[in-house]
Amino acid sequence: MSEDVLIERRGAVQWITINREARRNAMNAEVIGLISQGIADAVDSEARAIVLTGVGDKAFCAGADLTKGVKGFAFDVDFSRPRHYIVQLFKQLQDCPLPVIARVNGAAMAGGFGLVCACDMAIAADDIKIGTSESKIGLTPMMILPYMIRVLPPRKLQEMCITGEVFSAAEGLEWGLFNYVVPRAQLDEKLDWLLEHIVPRSPTAIRLGKQAYSATRDMDLRSALEYAQAMVPIMSSTEDAAEGLAAFQEKRAPQWTGN
Template sequence: MSEPVLIERRGAVQWIIINREERRNALNEEVVRTIDRGIAEAVSGNEVRAIVITGAGDKAFCAGADLAKNTKGFAFAVDFARPKHYIVDLFKRLQECTLPVIARVNGHVMAGGFGLLCACDLAVAADDIRIGTTEAKIGVTPMMILPYMMRVLPARRLQEMCITGEPFTAHEALAWGVVNYVVPRAELDAKLDWLLARILDKSPTAIRLGKQAFNAMRDMSLREALEYAQVMVPVMSSTEDAKEGMAAFQEKRPARFTGN
């Protein structure tokens, strides 16, 4: 029996592939916890510079929670003795992840899969996909993923999605800022490689501190964000990568970043 999630190291990139093509790469507890472990593993060392999350095949990136009653971790089952849901653990892991996380959107994205997409930092999508929050069609609302969707989508578009449960296109996702790039399916991996190349030659330390600052400031008032920024500037400039970057600029040579 194949593994439900494949974790592969490809050079400096950690690939996390939801490997349930027959279930449209739906999520259950085992899948979510394995994705969580894959991210934690990538962050634990200095070898990985970026993470790619995608689905197996070309039909679905992720169809959301697995609604099969005989599936371990059935979508809406709750253990009241353990009130924290496993999807919350994953979203917190993504929020705290210091590596860039890129969604390779190879197929349709529905329900909880859309929450996973919104929790990634960047996204490249094939132009023939559909994206939606279909929960209203089965009598619920996308409660668990709503916090991330609210950070990415315009409010009225999000309300329309949640109320109607109808999907939208990749080009609409691009116009609304849900994905960074939309390309013909045959060009998906080439565009992903292009984006990764623009990341892997940059300072890991700058990206790490930048992600930390971005997530922190987003939850602050303007006054708090400015106070935080002026504290972080000397911290950032004291790193080895910052010193190397300035030296390389002055010496007109490529920087040799170490992530320190």
């Protein structure tokens, strides 16, 4: 596997690390493909969560690699393929049954900011910067806009897209982009704390919960209530639901099957 992306299993957690420090962990087609493969491998294994991050402390991901002429240049178009590789990754993240946590160790800009928005949760060091600089080079953050709309307050979204300026981790926390912002020295400690509250939970409950969240956020209230009503008997008929109730009544730790 290319060294541009490092895949490592740490216990029940799949770590996916963009390893292009000299390019500020910028993405190209190969990097996106390797991230996608790392996610697919985690889903097909016994992993319970995925951590997405970048090497070093300067950049989580600077977005698309804008080096003209390199293989996988961000704006190359293959008209024989209906979906851009970045869109394919975002759809994969949306459909992933495992929780995906962004460990934001450095600047998250442009497409890298979009990656943060597309993850389920995000923890950031307090000295990092975020932004979408596309307007400074005559573009708008088109590809990541659908995720930004779902995460950011409308006025701040417009300001970010129009001005192309950078913002602080504290501002991202205020907007709801980050679950937690901590001093850099405490980043991994806080990440471990969060994972300790994810890994022991029912894989089935997490999988169905992520599916329900993705489905209902795009529904009107009436449709969402009908969906929830239909899902309750499905959810309660799973092996994990039966085990969870039995464990609660017997005052013991549950033994999840993931079914």
